[in-house]
Amino acid sequence: MSFADSLAALIRDIVGPVDYLAHHPATVVAQAANGTVEVRFDSPRMPSLKGVPLVLGLPGVVAKVAAGARVRVAFAGGSPDAPEATLWEAGGLVELVVTASTKVTVNAPQVLLGDGLKQPVCVGDxxxxxxxxxxxxxxxxxxxxxxxxxxxxxxxx
Known part of the structure; x- marks a missing residue:
């Protein structure tokens, strides 16, 4: 075993392993103009990361989030080089943009805009x-x- 391997093993024994197959709770520090976020993990074993992309699970959806928003960060394929902000707690959403090539349908008995007091005007109203x-x-x-x-x-x- 080389000196580097021995040192790495000693460090793992002291701090414990980082599980890159888990979701790690974190707080958004800031969002960059390109949409990626900087996150600070709850665990002191995880360093803060910048440039973490938001993976929202739907094509054509872009979100802006507030500093302080709570998120779970996963690592695609268990790779430390592939972080993804994936699961969000309530609150923290600043803006949501949905882009579709044909149409967007909202199927709800009531749709509210702005402060919740404005309703859209529709054909047939x-x-x-x-x-x-x-x-x-x-x-x-x-x-x-x-x-x-x-x-x-x-x-x-």
């Missing part, structure tokens, strides 16, 4: 008193189509 037509009076009707050229949304009632 009834509108009352949005914009006064020429000559005055309230607008009443159902949405029959919606188009979004540029940044202005036109609603046909």
């Amino acid at each position: 009834t509108l009352v008193g949005l914009i006064a037509p020429p000559g005055g009076g309230a607008v009443t009707g159902s949405i029959t189509s919606v188009s979004s050229p540029g940044t202005t949304t036109k609603v046909k009632v």
